[in-house]
Amino acid sequence: MEWPVWHYDGGNATRHDCTLVAGQDGFRLRDAPDPDRFYPWNAMVSVGHRNGTDLFAHRDLEGWRVIFPSGTPAELIPLLPKTKHYGGVIDRFGLWPAAAVLLALSVGLILVVLKIPEYLAPYVPMSWEKKLGDAMIGDFGGRICHGPGANKVLTDFQARLDPKGAKLDVSIVNIDMVNAVALPGGKIMLFEGLLKKADNPDEVAGVLGHEIGHVRNRDVAQALIRQFGLSAVIGGGNTGAMANALISYSYSREAEAAADDHAIGLLKAASISPDPTAAFFGKLAGQEKALGESAAALGYLSSHPLSASREKAFRDSADKTRAYKPVLSDAEWATLKAACDSDPNVKEGGLGLF
Known part of the structure; x- marks a missing residue:
C-alpha cells in the first residue's frame, strides 16, 4: 500500500514530497533522503491535526515529521498512534476537575490568541x-x-x-x-x-x-x-x-x-x-x-x-x-x-x- 506524504527529515527545513510504502510492521519513504530506512509503526508519535493534515513525529528523531496532506488514510488508522480524547481525562480526574481544567485552558487560549503572540515573537x-x-x-x-x-x-x-x-x-x-x-x-x-x-x-x-x-x-x-x-x-x-x-x-x-x-x-x-x-x-x-x-x-x-x-x-x-x-x-x-x-x-x- 502506498500514499503520498510530506516529509521533513530534521536535518533542515526542506519539505520532501515522498511516497509512504506501508508494511505490516512499519514503512519506508520512497524519494526521501534515506529511502531505504525502515520506520516501525510503534515509533510514531501523533503531533496533531491542522488544516486538514495529520502530523506524526518519530520518538527518537528530533525534527522528523511525516504529514498526510489529506488526513490519515483509513487503512493506516489501526497502525498509527491514536490521539487521546477528553474522556480519558474525565475518567481519571472526575467531571468537575476536568471541567475546571478545560475552562482554564479555554481562557489561556483566548489570551494566547489575543495577546501572547506579541510577547512570544521576540523570543x-x-x-x-x-x-x-x-x-x-x-x-x-x-x-x-x-x-x-x-x-x-x-x-x-x-x-x-x-x-x-x-x-x-x-x-x-x-x-x-x-x-x-x-x-x-x-x-x-x-x-x-x-x-x-x-x-x-x-x-x-x-x-x-x-x-x-x-x-x-x-x-x-x-x-x-x-x-x-x-x-x-x-x-x-x-x-x-x-x-x-x-x-x-x-x-x-x-x-x-x-x-x-x-x-x-x-x-x-x-x-x-x-x-x-x-x-x-x-x-x-x-x-x-x-x-x-x-x-x-x-x-x-x-x-x-x-x-x-x-x-x-x-x-x-x-x-x-x-x-x-x-x-x-x-x-x-x-x-x-x-x-x-x-x-x-x-x-x-x-x-x-x-
Missing part, C-alpha cells in the same frame, strides 16, 4: 525563523527570478536603503500581482506585478522599507504564532499554507504604522524622497477603488490597508529644502524590472502556488 530564535523561511522559499517552486544582474541590483538596493541593518534576503517572484511580503528569517518577496506598476525605483523603496520594518519589528513571527500557534515556528508544518497566509495577512493598524515609520526613517537616512511612495499609494488606492472589491482582493491594499493618514505621513516627511537622490540608476532600474522576463528558467506564477 523566537532567528535560526528557527530562517529554517521556516527557507522552506517557504522552496515552496515557490522555481518562480524566483534571477535575470542577468538582478541579484546584484537587489543586494545594492537593500544596502543603500538600509546600510546599517542586518543583511536580508530580498527576491523577486514571478507573480503578476501588485504585492510584497515579508517571510520568516529576514526574507522579503517583491512580486513582479509591483515592479510593473511602479514608475520608478523610489516608489518601490518605500514599499521595501515597509517590509523591512515588519522584519525588524518581528511582525512576521507574531503573525505566524497568531495564525498557526507556536508550533508553526518550532516544528514547521504546511509551509505553503503559512506562506499563503502571510501573503494575504492584514497586520494591525499599529503594526502598519510602525512599519511605515521604519520605512520613512530609512528613506530619510538614505536621502531618498518619500514623495514617490506617497504617490504610489495614492495611485493604487485610486485604481483599486475604481476597479472594485474584486481587484482590491488581489492587490497590495488587501493585505496592507491604506488610509489617507498613511499616504499623508509619507508626504509630510518630505524635506522640500533637501536634495534627494534616486536609490537606483536608470540602468539598474531597467535590470530590476526585467528580472523575470530575462530569466529563461523561471516558472510562470499564479495565485494557486501551494
